[in-house]
Amino acid sequence: MSHLSSLNTYFETKREEHLEELKQFLRIPSISALSDHKEDMKTAAEWLAESMKSVGLENVSIDETKGHPVVYADWMHAEGKPTLLIYGHYDVQPVDPLNLWESEPFNPQVRDNKLFARGASDDKGQVYMHVKAVEALLQTEGKLPVNVKFCIEGEEEIGSPNLPEYVEANTEKLAADIIVISDTGMQGPGKPAVCYGLRGLTGVQIEVKGAKGDLHSGLYGGSVQNAIHALVAVLDSFRDEEGTIQVEGFYDNVRAVTDEERAAYAALDFNEEALKEELGVNALFGEKGYTHLERTWVRPTLEINGVFGGFSGEGIKTVLPAEAGAKITCRLVPDQDPDEIVEKLKAHIEKHKPVGVTVEVTEFDKGKPFITPFDHPAIQAAGRSYEKVYNVPTAYVRGGGSIPIVAAFDEILGYPVVLMGFGLASENFHAPNEHFHLENFDQGLRVIGDYYHEIAQFTSQDLKK
Amino acid sequence: MSHLSSLNTYFETKREEHLEELKQFLRIPSISALSDHKEDMKTAAEWLAESMKSVGLENVSIDETKGHPVVYADWMHAEGKPTLLIYGHYDVQPVDPLNLWESEPFNPQVRDNKLFARGASDDKGQVYMHVKAVEALLQTEGKLPVNVKFCIEGEEEIGSPNLPEYVEANTEKLAADIIVISDTGMQGPGKPAVCYGLRGLTGVQIEVKGAKGDLHSGLYGGSVQNAIHALVAVLDSFRDEEGTIQVEGFYDNVRAVTDEERAAYAALDFNEEALKEELGVNALFGEKGYTHLERTWVRPTLEINGVFGGFSGEGIKTVLPAEAGAKITCRLVPDQDPDEIVEKLKAHIEKHKPVGVTVEVTEFDKGKPFITPFDHPAIQAAGRSYEKVYNVPTAYVRGGGSIPIVAAFDEILGYPVVLMGFGLASENFHAPNEHFHLENFDQGLRVIGDYYHEIAQFTSQDLKK
Numbered sequence: 001m002s003h004l005s006s007l008n009t010y011f012e013t014k015r016e017e018h019l020e021e022l023k024q025f026l027r028i029p030s031i032s033a034l035s036d037h038k039e040d041m042k043t044a045a046e047w048l049a050e051s052m053k054s055v056g057l058e059n060v061s062i063d064e065t066k067g068h069p070v071v072y073a074d075w076m077h078a079e080g081k082p083t084l085l086i087y088g089h090y091d092v093q094p095v096d097p098l099n100l101w102e103s104e105p106f107n108p109q110v111r112d113n114k115l116f117a118r119g120a121s122d123d124k125g126q127v128y129m130h131v132k133a134v135e136a137l138l139q140t141e142g143k144l145p146v147n148v149k150f151c152i153e154g155e156e157e158i159g160s161p162n163l164p165e166y167v168e169a170n171t172e173k174l175a176a177d178i179i180v181i182s183d184t185g186m187q188g189p190g191k192p193a194v195c196y197g198l199r200g201l202t203g204v205q206i207e208v209k210g211a212k213g214d215l216h217s218g219l220y221g222g223s224v225q226n227a228i229h230a231l232v233a234v235l236d237s238f239r240d241e242e243g244t245i246q247v248e249g250f251y252d253n254v255r256a257v258t259d260e261e262r263a264a265y266a267a268l269d270f271n272e273e274a275l276k277e278e279l280g281v282n283a284l285f286g287e288k289g290y291t292h293l294e295r296t297w298v299r300p301t302l303e304i305n306g307v308f309g310g311f312s313g314e315g316i317k318t319v320l321p322a323e324a325g326a327k328i329t330c331r332l333v334p335d336q337d338p339d340e341i342v343e344k345l346k347a348h349i350e351k352h353k354p355v356g357v358t359v360e361v362t363e364f365d366k367g368k369p370f371i372t373p374f375d376h377p378a379i380q381a382a383g384r385s386y387e388k389v390y391n392v393p394t395a396y397v398r399g400g401g402s403i404p405i406v407a408a409f410d411e412i413l414g415y416p417v418v419l420m421g422f423g424l425a426s427e428n429f430h431a432p433n434e435h436f437h438l439e440n441f442d443q444g445l446r447v448i449g450d451y452y453h454e455i456a457q458f459t460s461q462d463l464k465k
Numbered sequence: 466m467s468h469l470s471s472l473n474t475y476f477e478t479k480r481e482e483h484l485e486e487l488k489q490f491l492r493i494p495s496i497s498a499l500s501d502h503k504e505d506m507k508t509a510a511e512w513l514a515e516s517m518k519s520v521g522l523e524n525v526s527i528d529e530t531k532g533h534p535v536v537y538a539d540w541m542h543a544e545g546k547p548t549l550l551i552y553g554h555y556d557v558q559p560v561d562p563l564n565l566w567e568s569e570p571f572n573p574q575v576r577d578n579k580l581f582a583r584g585a586s587d588d589k590g591q592v593y594m595h596v597k598a599v600e601a602l603l604q605t606e607g608k609l610p611v612n613v614k615f616c617i618e619g620e621e622e623i624g625s626p627n628l629p630e631y632v633e634a635n636t637e638k639l640a641a642d643i644i645v646i647s648d649t650g651m652q653g654p655g656k657p658a659v660c661y662g663l664r665g666l667t668g669v670q671i672e673v674k675g676a677k678g679d680l681h682s683g684l685y686g687g688s689v690q691n692a693i694h695a696l697v698a699v700l701d702s703f704r705d706e707e708g709t710i711q712v713e714g715f716y717d718n719v720r721a722v723t724d725e726e727r728a729a730y731a732a733l734d735f736n737e738e739a740l741k742e743e744l745g746v747n748a749l750f751g752e753k754g755y756t757h758l759e760r761t762w763v764r765p766t767l768e769i770n771g772v773f774g775g776f777s778g779e780g781i782k783t784v785l786p787a788e789a790g791a792k793i794t795c796r797l798v799p800d801q802d803p804d805e806i807v808e809k810l811k812a813h814i815e816k817h818k819p820v821g822v823t824v825e826v827t828e829f830d831k832g833k834p835f836i837t838p839f840d841h842p843a844i845q846a847a848g849r850s851y852e853k854v855y856n857v858p859t860a861y862v863r864g865g866g867s868i869p870i871v872a873a874f875d876e877i878l879g880y881p882v883v884l885m886g887f888g889l890a891s892e893n894f895h896a897p898n899e900h901f902h903l904e905n906f907d908q909g910l911r912v913i914g915d916y917y918h919e920i921a922q923f924t925s926q927d928l929k930k
Contacts, residue, residue, distance in 0.1 A: 199683060201683075201783065203781055203783075210746060211744040211745055211746050212744060212745035215744070216865075216866065217766070217768045217770065217794060217796065218664060218666075218761075218796055218864070218865040218866025218867060219761060219865045219866060220744075220761065220865070221761065221766040221768045221796050221865060222708070222751050222752065222760040222761055222764055222765075222766035222768075222796070222865075223749055223750070223751040223757045223760040223761050224744060224746060224749060224750060224751075225746065225748070225750035226768050226769060228700075228769040228770075228771070228772050228791075229700075229701075229703075229704060229768070229769055231772075232696075232697040232700040232701045232769070232772070233701050233706065235693075235694075235697040235701075236697045236698050236700075236701035238694075239694060241698065241819065243687070279676040279677060279680070279685075279689060280676055280677035281675060281676050281689060281690065281821055281822075282820075282821065283690070283820050283821045284688055284689060284821070285688070285689060285690035285819075285820055285821035286687050286688040286689075287687065292688045295687040295688040296683075296684060296685060296686065296687055296688050299687055300687075301682070301686040301687035303682045303686045303687075303691050303694070303783075303785055304691060304693040304694055304697070304775065304786075305682065305693075305775050305776050305781070305782055305783060305784050305785075305786065306693070306774065306775035306776035306777045306782070306784070306786065307693050307696075307697070307772050307773065307774050307775060307777070307789065308772065308773060308777040309771065309772050310769065310770050310771035310772060310792070311770050311771035311792060312771045312772070312773040312790075312792075315829070316668055316770070316792065316794065316829045316830070317770055317771070317792075318666070318668075318768075318770060318794050319770050319771070320768055320770075321769075321770065321771070324772065325777075326693075327775070327776060327777075327781065327782075329682060329781065329783050331682065331683055331686050331687065354706065354750075355747075355748050355750055356746055356747065356748045356749070356750035357746075364780070364781045365781065399683070400681075400683045400684045400685070400686060400687075401681065401683025401684055402683060
């Protein structure tokens with residue numbers, strides 16, 4: 001019997017038991033953001049540690065940090081085989097507004113083959129699947145085909161403030177060949193996806209100051225620089241009318257998208273017409289020569305996120321404003337460096353600054369872009385595992401957003417990261433009525449189990465980035 | 466004895482009496498904005514009417530409007546001579562914050578030859594001067610050299626909502642050759658000024674809308690038009706980098722400043738260095754080839770008064786904003802028409818509107834620019850009267866701001882308007898500790914008396930605009 005057949009039988013037999021056990025995990029209100037739930041965080045970490053022990057994981061520990069603890073476990077008996085580091089989180093988002101929940105957030109309910117509860121999809125459900133995949137392999141095969149380590153944190157929903165320090169302090173303990181994260185989504189129902197790249201982020205606040213104070217536009221208008229006019233001149237200089245960014249050297253280090261990648265994105269048959277309809281716009285807008293997916297996945301951006309200055313109340317106030325400001329952020333792609341980009345932004349602003357004003361620039365937090373090459377064996381292996389279970393081609397995607405902890409792992413440990421998600425965009429993460437489609441729970445368990453076998457075919461050397 | 470010598474003697478003799486009488490007027494808290502003071506408004510109108518009767522003015526009436534009444538009076542026995550319509554107001558601004566007044570606002574006090582009280586300068590003091598000039602001429606000469614009509618309203622400080630209707634309904638009663646208004650300021654201490662033009666006003670609010678709602682800049686950034694980017698493109702297109710307005714046809718009807726006017730402004734020796742110091746700017750900024758005074762008096766403007774959109778709180782929010790807006794106003798000069806300019810602004814916005822957004826434009830209230838030609842005899846006569854009394858050259862100035870009621874008079878009656886002000890910019894109109902420099906009370910009385918004689922030299926025909 002192939003390993004997938006054995007897993008199928010095992011998961012079918014155990015389905016009710018697993019679901020009841022997951023419900024126990026989901027009943028613990030482990031809201032990391034609220035100090036009232038500090039004890040619940042401990043309870044959730046302990047529950048997870050017990051669950052890990054019970055399936056046969058070893059060296060289980062609850063590692064203290066300055067915040068909520070990290071739960072660690074491993075199974076390291078596959079000599080000569082690669083090691084997977086599984087990252088996830090046991091904390092959840094707050095549940096307000098409570099009155100919009102159809103069933104209570106911490107009283108898990110199955111309706112229509114969906115499991116409703118806070119954390120069902122993000123991320124307790126997906127963490128639990130990895131634990132149960134280990135259980136299934138140990139039960140059906142007596143051992144794992146690879147070595148695994150679990151690093152499950154309790155602060156993802158508050159921005160992982162303590163995880164980078166923990167990882168840096170434990171590089172030996174966390175030593176592995178690849179990092180696997182199940183905290184993202186699929187392309188859609190029945191459409192599995194492997195995410196192999198994310199954009200980075202950098203940004204600045206621009207503050208323009210003219211006269212000492214706001215002036216009467218009658219007495220001074222036409223003769224004193226208006227801070228808003230000066231600001232819009234700077235802001236309008238950032239992009240041309242087709243959306244191409246005009247900051248000198250901005251595109252210098254952008255890694256070109258390969259023909260293979262473009263073909264993979266084109267195969268996704270993304271419906272731009274439907275997107276326009278959904279967003280209520282009469283046209284999409286962006287760099288010429290790129291599709292929507294390319295613009296949001298492989299091209300960097302510069303967006304004004306906010307602008308302010310002068311009078312914004314009702315009606316008219318004939319003021320000549322002395323101050324105005326804006327916030328801009330850039331999504332970065334490999335191999336742009338956030339620090340270099342900020343310097344280029346500053347040089348651009350300095351160059352385009354009109355007379356009669358001073359301009360102050362403040363930097364925001366930065367995040368590097370991340371990519372595991374499209375043709376990396378760990379990426380392609382994940383695609384194969386999905387295909388075997390879902391019986392459809394896997395989408396190889398990149399994300400337009402940034403997941404800071406992925407960039408941090410990439411930076412500190414330098415291992416290839418594989419984002420294998422089982423969530424769906426419609427599952428209300430961070431909102432009332434979060435749920436998890438149980439067909440992806442069922443199939444995801446098999447995908448993960450198969451993936452361990454797929455990775456077992458490679459040596460550590462094969463998996464080097 | 467010349468008429469000026471007689472006036473001197475008369476005003477010297479009567480000075481204490483006049484001052485005490487003015488204090489009575491100032492003791493009435495005629496705050497038009499506050500409904501609690503409705504009775505005080507009536508009292509002030511009646512006090513003024515009595516004062517007019519007592520000096521020999523005739524046909525004195527308190528004319529009801531939908532709001533506070535207008536006080537009318539005339540003296541029409543200078544057959545064949547021109548008629549002056551004197552406009553002013555007996556209402557005053559509110560007095561908050563009361564604790565910042567050194568003496569109570571309605572308990573007039575003289576300190577340092579300044580009369581402190583709400584309304585001392587704006588405008589009861591200046592209205593009272595016109596009444597006393599009539600008294601002095603009738604007492605010393607037995608008659609007036611010209612015909613005069615007084616139209617003193619009670620709603621100037623709340624925007625004269627009912628005066629246009631009153632003027633339109635009483636064009637016969639108010640028929641005159643010129644309008645004289647003493648409700649503006651001098652150039653500085655000892656520096657008299659005649660204001661012969663004011664700028665008009667028009668403006669629009671621009672609202673840009675992109676997608677149905679704000680979007681995640683990671684998921685959509687680079688592929689959907691950003692409402693703020695679209696807005697700044699429109700805003701930045703309004704002026705070139707030297708401040709010249711780029712709206713097609715904007716300058717078409719701008720009346721050129723004459724060499725005579727430029728010479729008059731240059732003679733004022735305006736200190737642009739001191740202005741920069743005062744405003745805290747390292748450079749003035751505006752149309753090339755024009756001085757500060759020209760830019761603010763004879764050239765039209767387009768200023769952004771406010772801008773808003775996206776996130777303006779502390780820190781970063783990586784939103785791709787769906788909406789953004791701005792308020793812009795234009796100061797207009799003769800012979801620009803506010804309605805035409807709004808149409809040109811709209812056409813400009815339509816032309817520069819980027820793809821992927823809709824733009825809505827809302828019009829603000831409009832006001833026409835006003836000018837009495839610089840070389841009009843009534844303007845030059847006012848200058849001569851000032852010079853005789855102050856013994857320095859009169860400044861012929863224009864104002865960068867707008868006084869809506871002046872434009873309304875200009876439009877409804879069409880007579881030349883002469884703005885002969887006796888206030889000083891430092892006198893805290895609309896603020897605590899309003900006061901009036903009594904040297905300008907003393908000298909102003911003589912200027913007005915002399916001005917009636919100056920105007921008497923002209924025929925009605927001479928004074929046509």
